[in-house]
Amino acid sequence: MTGSRSSLSVTTLTTxxxxxxxxxxxxxxxxxxxxxxxxxxxxxxxxAVEVHGSxxxxxxxWLYEDAFASCGMIIVSSAMxxxxxxxxxxxxxxxxTQGRTIILRSTREGRRLYERIGFLPFGEVNQHQGVLAAxxxxxxTPGIRPFRAADLPTVCQLxxxxxGMWRAGLLEALVARGSMVxxxxxxxxxxxxxxxxxxxxVVIGPVVAGATADARALIESHLASQVGxxxxxxxxxxxxxxxxxxxxxxxxxNQVTSMLRGNPLRTSADATLFALSSQSMx
Numbered sequence: 258m259t260g261s262r263s264s265l266s267v268t269t270l271t272t273x274x275x276x277x278x279x280x281x282x283x284x285x286x287x288x289x290x291x292x293x294x295x296x297x298x299x300x301x302x303x304x305a306v307e308v309h310g311s312x313x314x315x316x317x318x319w320l321y322e323d324a325f326a327s328c329g330m331i332i333v334s335s336a337m338x339x340x341x342x343x344x345x346x347x348x349x350x351x352x353x354t355q356g357r358t359i360i361l362r363s364t365r366e367g368r369r370l371y372e373r374i375g376f377l378p379f380g381e382v383n384q385h386q387g388v389l390a391a392x393x394x395x396x397x398t399p400g401i402r403p404f405r406a407a408d409l410p411t412v413c414q415l416x417x418x419x420x421g422m423w424r425a426g427l428l429e430a431l432v433a434r435g436s437m438v439x440x441x442x443x444x445x446x447x448x449x450x451x452x453x454x455x456x457x458x459v460v461i462g463p464v465v466a467g468a469t470a471d472a473r474a475l476i477e478s479h480l481a482s483q484v485g486x487x488x489x490x491x492x493x494x495x496x497x498x499x500x501x502x503x504x505x506x507x508x509x510x511n512q513v514t515s516m517l518r519g520n521p522l523r524t525s526a527d528a529t530l531f532a533l534s535s536q537s538m539x
Contacts, residue, residue, distance in 0.1 A: 265342070267349060270303025270315055277312035278305075281332045288456035289330075297330060297537065300430055304349045306333075306342055313337045316346040318354060319538055321422035324520075326354045328361045329537025343370050351518075358519030362536040368514060376516040381494040382536060385507040388458075389488050392481045393505040398474035404437035404449065411446045412439065419465040419530040420539065421522030427538060431463075438478050440471055447527075450475035451534065458487025462532035463539075469497050472531035480505065491533040498531060 270278070275294045282289045301319035305312055314337065318328040328350050333342045347370065350359070362382055363371050404412070409432070413425045428451075431437070435453025439446050448466035452459055461479050466472040476490065476498075488507060492498045493515070503509055513536055524530075533539055 264308050265313075265345075266307045266310075267345065268305050268307060270298060270305040270317065272298065274303075274305050274312050274315075278315050278332075281312065281315060281334055282330075284335065285332065287332075290456065293455055294330075296430070296434065297535075300427060300538070302353065303330075304346055304353075306337075306346065308337065314342045314346060316350055317537065318350055318359075319427070320354075320357075321420075321424050321427075324357055325422045325522075326357045326359050327537065327539045328354075328359055329535070331361075331367070343367070344374075347371070347374055356519075358517065358522070360515065360517050360522070360539060362513040363516050364513055368516070371516050371518075374518070376518045378514050379517050379521075380515045382491050382513050382515055382533065383494055383499045383509050384489070384491050384511040384513070384536070385499065385502040385509055386487065386489040387507045389480060389483050389486060390506050392484050393477050395477060395481065396470070396474050398440075398471065400440045400442040400447075401438050401474060401478050402441060404432060404439050408439055408446060408449075412437075412449050415446060415449065415528055416463065416465055416530075418525035419528035420463075421524045422539075424539075427534060428463075431534060435459075438475060440466065440475060447471065448475055450479060450532070452479045452483075455535075456487075456489065458489065459483060460489045460491075460535065462491060463530060463534045464490075464532035465528055465530055467527055467529070469531070472496070472498065472529070473501060476532070491536055492531060493533075496529070496531045 303317040306314035440448035450464040
């Protein structure tokens, strides 16, 4: 697929584009299913670039209250590389997000573009995945129980302290699509972990806790039921979880850079984001 700038059309990404979007992600060996594209688009907003009526590029973004957004699923087909389409999409995202602080996770190839338009790195994210051969030995960590609907306001507040953003819509959608466990001690919820069907199997995240040991216990509670299944977990390098995830059989297969344009995220010391819901949505 080739074309000039005059043949390009920038438009809203809709469900009608998703079969073509899936083809674009498959060409990069990204493990999205069409259901995963649908989920991401339902929660956010997307832009599409077409050439002669065929999809050649995508970018999605998600609002987190008035001040923040994340963006991702930024793809330009190989045939249309080096024609400024990535820059065009990012201009569109900056226009639509209207001065909000934006976070994204960048591949090595994309980092130069993002730095050129004002994004700064603030950490690395390690991608762990594999078919789980055996459940990890269960640690004696008390207080983990299934999520209840009445927990949602507390979980949202906890997530805000860990992520720096109000992500109630994301958490509601994750609970509806998958399942969640929480850590409760003396009537106080201090952590949670989500799991949902995604890609080649399941993804565990977000995971929020007050300490590394608690985050491990929350992840273990989901892993116990996933023996024989493909599992993915994306964790910040600073989480300290990568060596343990390798030990339990989830190989470290990739690393991306977290980048931010705008004001730094304000998080609290009592809650840490130990795993992401996805590299795109955070």
